[in-house]
Structures are given as C-alpha cells and as structure tokens.
Amino acid sequence: MLASELFGDKWTAGLNDIEITGVAYDSRGVMPGNVFVCVKGFETDGHKYARSAEQNGAAVIVAQDKIDVGVPVIYVDNSRIAVAELACKFYNNPSANFKLVGVTGTNGKTTITYLIKSILEAAGKRVGVIGTNQNIIGDKVLVTQSTTPTTPNALELQMLFAEMADGEAEYVVMEVSSHALDLERVHGCQFDVGVFTNLTQDHLDFHKTMENYRNAKAKLFNMCDKGVINCDDEHGRIIAAGAKCGVLKIGLGEDAELMAKNIEISARGVDFTIVYDGKEYKAHLAIPGKFSVYNALCAAGAAIELGIDMETILKGLADAKGVIGRVEVVPTNTDYTVIIDYAHSPDGLENIISTVKDFAKGRVITLFGCGGDRDSTKRAVMGEIAGRLSDYSIITSDNPRTEDPKKIIDMIEEGMKRTDGDYTVIVDRREAIGYALGFAKKDDVIILAGKGQETYQIIGKEKRDFDERVVVWSFLNK
Numbered sequence: 001m002l003a004s005e006l007f008g009d010k011w012t013a014g015l016n017d018i019e020i021t022g023v024a025y026d027s028r029g030v031m032p033g034n035v036f037v038c039v040k041g042f043e044t045d046g047h048k049y050a051r052s053a054e055q056n057g058a059a060v061i062v063a064q065d066k067i068d069v070g071v072p073v074i075y076v077d078n079s080r081i082a083v084a085e086l087a088c089k090f091y092n093n094p095s096a097n098f099k100l101v102g103v104t105g106t107n108g109k110t111t112i113t114y115l116i117k118s119i120l121e122a123a124g125k126r127v128g129v130i131g132t133n134q135n136i137i138g139d140k141v142l143v144t145q146s147t148t149p150t151t152p153n154a155l156e157l158q159m160l161f162a163e164m165a166d167g168e169a170e171y172v173v174m175e176v177s178s179h180a181l182d183l184e185r186v187h188g189c190q191f192d193v194g195v196f197t198n199l200t201q202d203h204l205d206f207h208k209t210m211e212n213y214r215n216a217k218a219k220l221f222n223m224c225d226k227g228v229i230n231c232d233d234e235h236g237r238i239i240a241a242g243a244k245c246g247v248l249k250i251g252l253g254e255d256a257e258l259m260a261k262n263i264e265i266s267a268r269g270v271d272f273t274i275v276y277d278g279k280e281y282k283a284h285l286a287i288p289g290k291f292s293v294y295n296a297l298c299a300a301g302a303a304i305e306l307g308i309d310m311e312t313i314l315k316g317l318a319d320a321k322g323v324i325g326r327v328e329v330v331p332t333n334t335d336y337t338v339i340i341d342y343a344h345s346p347d348g349l350e351n352i353i354s355t356v357k358d359f360a361k362g363r364v365i366t367l368f369g370c371g372g373d374r375d376s377t378k379r380a381v382m383g384e385i386a387g388r389l390s391d392y393s394i395i396t397s398d399n400p401r402t403e404d405p406k407k408i409i410d411m412i413e414e415g416m417k418r419t420d421g422d423y424t425v426i427v428d429r430r431e432a433i434g435y436a437l438g439f440a441k442k443d444d445v446i447i448l449a450g451k452g453q454e455t456y457q458i459i460g461k462e463k464r465d466f467d468e469r470v471v472v473w474s475f476l477n478k
Contacts, residue, residue, distance in 0.1 A: 101173040112298045276310065364389070
C-alpha cells in the first residue's frame with residue numbers, strides 16, 4: 001500500500017510517495033518500510049523510541065509530540081486512534097467481510113461468546129471468537145495471539161480480523177473490555193450487535209470510580225447497530241437509557257422483552273423457560289447457576305438480533321459445552337469434586353460459591369486470593385463473601401505480581417474476620433491446593449477460584465508455569 005493511500009490528505013504533495021510494508025507501535029518489531037506509531041503507554045512513551053524505529057527501517061513515523069527524525073512525520077491529536085485507523089486501512093477494513101458481535105460487562109463475557117458461537121454453529125454458520133481464552137475460527141486456534149488479557153490492541157485486532165476474513169468467518173464474536181473501549185482498541189469497529197452482561201466492582205485501579213467504569217462499557221452502544229442489555233442490572237438500565245442503538249432488554253423481571261422463569265438448578269446444569277414475543281420455550285444449559293440463565297439470555301438475545309430462529313437458539317444452548325476455567329470440573333476419580341473457576345471479582349466469587357451450594361451434598365471449600373497491582377478495594381469484600389458463603393475457606397496467592405503476597409492476604413483477611421467463617425491462610429498456592437485436597441471429605445466440593453483458564457502465575461514480573469489441573473493431578477498421583 002502506498003503512503004498516499006494510507007494517509008490520504010495527510011500525505012502532502014511535497015512528499016515523495018513510498019510503499020508501506022506494515023504498521024507497528026513497538027520499535028523492536030519495526031521492519032523496513034513500516035509506519036511506526038508513537039503510542040503513549042502507562043510504563044513508557046513510544047516517542048522515546050522514534051529514532052530506534054527509524055534505525056530499524058521505519059519509513060514514516062506518526063506522533064503526537066514533536067520529534068526529531070530523518071523520515072517523514074505525520075502529527076496527530078491521538079496516536080491510539082491513529083494506530084487503530086491505520087491498521088484498519090492497511091488491512092483493508094477486514095471486519096466488513098463478516099458480522100461482528102461485541103460482548104462487554106464484568107462477568108460472563110467469555111461464556112457468552114462461546115454460547116453465541118454454539119448457537120450460530122447450530123445455524124450452520126462459520127464463527128470466529130476473540131477473547132480471554134483463545135482466538136479461534138471453528139475449531140482452529142489462530143496463530144495471531146493477543147498481548148492483552150481480554151481484547152487485543154488495535155493493531156493485533158485488525159490482524160486477527162484479517163485472519164478471520166481469510167478463514168471465511170461469517171460471524172466474529174469478541175469480548176470487549178472496558179480498557180479496550182477507553183484505550184481506543186476497538187476504535188473504528190462497527191458492531192452489528194453489542195451485548196452488556198452486568199457491572200460489578202472490578203478494575204477500579206484503572207477507572208477509579210464505578211461511574212467511569214460504566215461509562216467505558218457504555219461506549220460500545222454508540223458503536224453498534226443493535227444492543228442486548230441486562231436490565232436487571234442497575235448499570236444496564238442506565239446504559240440502555242443512553243444507548244444510541246435500539247435495545248433488546250433481557251432479564252428475569254416482567255419488564256424484560258426476553259425473559260426467563262421457572263429456573264431449576266442442578267449439578268447437570270440449569271433448566272428454565274424462555275419467554276419471548278408472547279411465547280414460551282423450554283431451555284437447558286449444561287452450566288449450573290443462576291448467572292448461567294443471564295448468560296443464556298444474553299446469547300439468545302444476540303442471536304435474535306442476528307435473525308436466528310428460536311428453535312436453533314435452543315439447540316445451540318443445549319449443545320453448548322462448558323468453557324475452560326468456568327465452573328470446570330477437574331476429573332479426579334475421588335469421592336469429592338474439584339471445580340476451577342475464573343471468579344476474580346466480588347460478584348464472580350459470590351456467583352460461583354452460591355452456584356456450588358445449590359448442588360453440593362457436602363461442604364463447600366473455597367480456595368482463592370486476589371491479584372497484585374490491581375484494585376485493592378475488592379480484597380476485603382471478597383474475603384467477606386467467601387467467609388459468609390463457604391463452609392471453609394483457604395486464602396492464598398493469585399497473581400501477586402510486584403506486591404507482597406502476604407500483604408494482599410492481610411487485606412482479604414480483614415473481610416474474612418467480619419464473618420464467623422472458618423478459614424486458614426497458606427501463601428503458596430501450590431501448597432494450598434495440596435492442603436485442600438487432603439482436607440476434603442466425601443461429597444465435598446473444592447472451588448479453586450481466580451485462575452480459570454490461566455496456566456501460569458505472575459510473581460514479581462515473571463510468568464511461571466502453573467496449571468491448576470496439573471497441580472491437582474500431581475498431588476493425587478503421589
């Protein structure tokens with residue numbers, strides 16, 4: 001692509017046209033002929049690496065601040081927006097080749113994307129998924145992986161979209177985090193359907209207030225043609241009121257346009273009745289918990305907005321398999337049960353413990369911690385929830401990152417001590433899991449909360465291999 005095609009009016013007549021070979025925002029990855037965009041990050045500033053990018057062969061540099069280099073510089077007001085727009089143009093607007101669905105909210109995003117995928121596949125569609133667990137088309141895991149936990153950065157996202165288009169995806173369903181919306185990672189995307197799940201305390205280290213957090217989520221509904229919003233959630237009602245698109249309201253209340261009733265929860269999943277457009281439909285989802293009903297309604301709502309019939313929606317929900325790290329039962333061949341769940345927020349932890357209590361015949365033993373260098377205000381809250389709902393709790397490390405693990409645990413204990421719940425503290429997570437397995441009795445259920453699909457633990461700035469499934473099996477095989 002020629003620079004004049006990529007930059008349009010910004011490429012002035014005084015500049016010789018040149019061939020652009022790619023877009024980059026990390027100077028270490030710059031190849032000859034690339035455009036390098038100076039992005040201001042949280043730990044460093046891309047403007048500091050403009051000369052390094054030039055030395056590596058950058059043909060053009062895009063910047064917000066004044067820089068001194070020997071190649072053409074295009075100045076912009078916001079380099080995050082610029083990298084999104086340039087990436088979209090360089091890859092020929094790949095998302096125009098498929099229908100795009102975005103799912104946002106605190107909890108349930110990953111599960112809902114996979115439920116929508118199951119429904120669309122029941123309709124015979126080829127579906128791609130972008131999110132926390134992996135990026136896939138059908139059953140094929142894509143090579144392009146994200147450097148960010150939930151939503152890829154703008155450049156990676158357009159590369160993934162291009163790969164999805166090349167893979168002939170008809171639909172792409174993606175998780176859209178509040179960080180992605182605030183940091184312009186999805187700038188320029190037009191979603192056919194946007195979905196809002198719920199909003200509970202999380203990421204306040206970044207957003208500072210719940211209002212800021214909600215406003216970030218609300219941006220999705222200025223970027224989509226149709227919206228599906230959980231209006232049982234107070235924040236959902238506010239977002240629906242301000243949405244610039246038409247909204248399908250889902251929930252358990254009578255004012256919901258897509259509603260569920262007659263909910264029956266068991267170890268095999270959840271059975272319920274969907275009420276829509278004056279008709280009732282029997283539904284089953286093999287993931288237990290009341291929150292699974294909301295997830296199913298969100299997925300069904302998105303499918304309705306995409307024109308999928310209810311019979312296919314019901315089949316897609318019934319066919320849906322569990323998602324790795326979400327109420328995942330670990331095969332142990334023991335007389336007790338071990339469940340891995342990604343719950344790392346107060347609401348997520350309350351949901352998984354409450355769900356397990358609905359079907360557990362024995363004690364509910366909850367093992368959990370909280371991440372370091374993240375919102376510290378939720379730690380005592382999660383301690384109080386575990387102490388109040390669990391029969392026994394084991395407080396341990398999650399991803400302590402650069403914080404002292406014991407200090408994180410001390411903050412969790414403040415909430416635990418507000419309850420009369422029995423608990424112990426074991427800082428080392430591997431040791432804590434071994435203790436839980438030895439402590440469990442017949443019919444008990446052990447919840448390993450917080451890690452979910454993650455197969456690592458971040459201690460300091462180092463990622464260490466830590467797959468809880470492997471840890472469990474290694475103890476049981478001794």
